[in-house]
Amino acid sequence: MAERKQFQTETKQLLDLMINSIYTHKEIFLRELISNASDAIDKLRFESIKNPDILGEDKNLCINLSYDEENLYIEDNGIGLNYEDAVENLGTIAKSGTKVFMEKLKDLKNEKDEMDLIGQFGVGFYSAFMVADEVIVESLKYDQPSEKAIKWVSKGDGEYEIENINKEKRGTKITLHIRKDLNDFKILDEFIIKDLIKKYSNYIKYPIKMEVTEYKEEGKQEKEIKTLNSMESLWRKNKSQIKDEEYNQFYKENFYDWNDPLKTIHFKAEGSTIQFTALLFIPSKAPFNYYTKEFKRGLNLYSKNVFIMEKYEELLPKYFSFVKGLIDSPDFSLNISREILQHSRNIELIKKNIEKKITSELKTLIKDEREKYIEFWEEFGRGIKAGLYESIDSKDKVEDLLLFKSSNENKYITLSEYKERMKEDQKYILYAVGDSISYIESLPQMEMIKEKGFEVIYLLDEVDEFLIQMLNNYKEIEFKSISSSDLELGNKEEKDLKQEENKDLLGKLKELLKDKVEDVRVTDKLKKSPACIVSSDDNISINMQKILKQMDGNMPFNAKRVLELNPEHQVFNKLKDIYQEDSDSIELSDIAYILYNQALLVEGIELENPAEFAEKISNLLIK
Numbered sequence: 001m002a003e004r005k006q007f008q009t010e011t012k013q014l015l016d017l018m019i020n021s022i023y024t025h026k027e028i029f030l031r032e033l034i035s036n037a038s039d040a041i042d043k044l045r046f047e048s049i050k051n052p053d054i055l056g057e058d059k060n061l062c063i064n065l066s067y068d069e070e071n072l073y074i075e076d077n078g079i080g081l082n083y084e085d086a087v088e089n090l091g092t093i094a095k096s097g098t099k100v101f102m103e104k105l106k107d108l109k110n111e112k113d114e115m116d117l118i119g120q121f122g123v124g125f126y127s128a129f130m131v132a133d134e135v136i137v138e139s140l141k142y143d144q145p146s147e148k149a150i151k152w153v154s155k156g157d158g159e160y161e162i163e164n165i166n167k168e169k170r171g172t173k174i175t176l177h178i179r180k181d182l183n184d185f186k187i188l189d190e191f192i193i194k195d196l197i198k199k200y201s202n203y204i205k206y207p208i209k210m211e212v213t214e215y216k217e218e219g220k221q222e223k224e225i226k227t228l229n230s231m232e233s234l235w236r237k238n239k240s241q242i243k244d245e246e247y248n249q250f251y252k253e254n255f256y257d258w259n260d261p262l263k264t265i266h267f268k269a270e271g272s273t274i275q276f277t278a279l280l281f282i283p284s285k286a287p288f289n290y291y292t293k294e295f296k297r298g299l300n301l302y303s304k305n306v307f308i309m310e311k312y313e314e315l316l317p318k319y320f321s322f323v324k325g326l327i328d329s330p331d332f333s334l335n336i337s338r339e340i341l342q343h344s345r346n347i348e349l350i351k352k353n354i355e356k357k358i359t360s361e362l363k364t365l366i367k368d369e370r371e372k373y374i375e376f377w378e379e380f381g382r383g384i385k386a387g388l389y390e391s392i393d394s395k396d397k398v399e400d401l402l403l404f405k406s407s408n409e410n411k412y413i414t415l416s417e418y419k420e421r422m423k424e425d426q427k428y429i430l431y432a433v434g435d436s437i438s439y440i441e442s443l444p445q446m447e448m449i450k451e452k453g454f455e456v457i458y459l460l461d462e463v464d465e466f467l468i469q470m471l472n473n474y475k476e477i478e479f480k481s482i483s484s485s486d487l488e489l490g491n492k493e494e495k496d497l498k499q500e501e502n503k504d505l506l507g508k509l510k511e512l513l514k515d516k517v518e519d520v521r522v523t524d525k526l527k528k529s530p531a532c533i534v535s536s537d538d539n540i541s542i543n544m545q546k547i548l549k550q551m552d553g554n555m556p557f558n559a560k561r562v563l564e565l566n567p568e569h570q571v572f573n574k575l576k577d578i579y580q581e582d583s584d585s586i587e588l589s590d591i592a593y594i595l596y597n598q599a600l601l602v603e604g605i606e607l608e609n610p611a612e613f614a615e616k617i618s619n620l621l622i623k
């Protein structure tokens, strides 16, 4: 006679929650039940170490799936449940923290909170009621005679029935009578089941078998029992036993890439606070949508081979968003939600750990395989820079991974290499901004710097200058633009003296150009060129304004400009002569106008009035 029992109050509430669950991923019930089956086989294996006889005839440890029109069956030959086990484990939530769970359940305000809570506590077996209106568990524990098997039945309505039955085979068979009101959600289908197993349970270490349709030649179909999961989780194998090809194959199959990864990082962390295995890949090519909003970064999460979620982004800082891979940790609960994970201390620890590892691998590449790193940089460098720009607190960790081309043979260098090579009298890390090397090299400001033998890093990417301004310094050496108005290259006193000597002329020029520039000064940056334009505001350089204007055409171009003149140039002498002769002459104002516009042209800035500029040049030519 079956005994009718009530579920524990808490369990009842949990069941109600499951049945009326708003949880969109109903499919996870299969993962839960398979993971329980796998745990049950684990437990049996453990027992069999002490006593190998308990396996008896039934040595092929596996999980069998089958289905008919109304039911799904999940069967294992694991440890099994006896009467007490079933009452205890299937009738109550046998977990510590149940009280807390229920307390919290009372305070719930909305559906999202509900999901978070489910995630936090894990619902395992009860998730079956998300898809089934009746669940039957038939089980024979390994150490019991067949007539001591049990049958446990519940409709999830607060009660269950339990009785002893006769069952010959060891282990547990679960029958789910599938609900009819699941709308779009279908489970009694070969292909759906196959897909779900691949997605969630592919790396369960026991075979999950099911009868499937095999398509033979000449269009013939046959039914065959097949193993649906690959079983082997590469990441749990010993590193020394894995060949490069295996890693590459695994990467390509799981992360949708045609190319082999550039680098594979596989490691285990077995600290006292957290345990996890990481299998990470640095792709060799950026995905086609890498630089778009559609791209999603993140690592896949597993708990002891069981898939939990895809692309969990909090584990990867933005600047490492190119990394693909997975983390397997027994500390993750199967039902954990993204929201809960976010606040978990473990996640912070794992994140720190993998970040350190990726950084050190990349640094090794820079040192030992520069060509490979350059290849990588050309694919992902922009992403690293943009990511770092958004998380500038991580400057210390990432700045040594940055590469820039420099005036030293136009090769890529790191900031630390720059620092090493700095001249004794050099105060700053000098940079120049432009969209090509040839443009930068022809800038008048480069003339004196080259002469002095200072190295200049070239900021060729739009994001570069923004980033450099955020970084502000490298190991306490300030970055300075070669176009910066306060860059001192020569003897400051000499320059100040020249400024003083010519202050009347400079004042006059400033007046003539008053609606165009903020100031007119002498400079020691120029050698062959008569003039250049610099920004008087280090925060918004002329180049940055150009970029901002490109992004938004309506933006006024208002970087504060300063016209700098080369006091050693013939043109300057000419200006002096004209000024002395007649400080109000048209010629003086024309030359000032031309010099200013010329400097704009060299800087690549559109002229306000090209026709007027051309006319003044023509006038000068015929004089």
Ligand SMILES: Nc1ncnc2c1ncn2[C@@H]1O[C@H](COP(=O)(O)OP(=O)(O)OP(=O)(O)O)[C@@H](O)[C@H]1O
Pocket: 032, 036, 037, 040, 076, 078, 079, 080, 081, 089, 090, 121, 122, 123, 124, 125, 126, 172, 333, 334
């Ligand atoms: N196939 C099975 N064979 C033997 N025992 C089982 C089986 N399925 C469930 N159980 C028993 O029922 C208990 C409750 O399962 P449930 O899935 O709710 O929680 P759990 O597996 O302990 O936790 P979690 O699902 O969070 O890992 C299990 O601990 C186990 O003792």
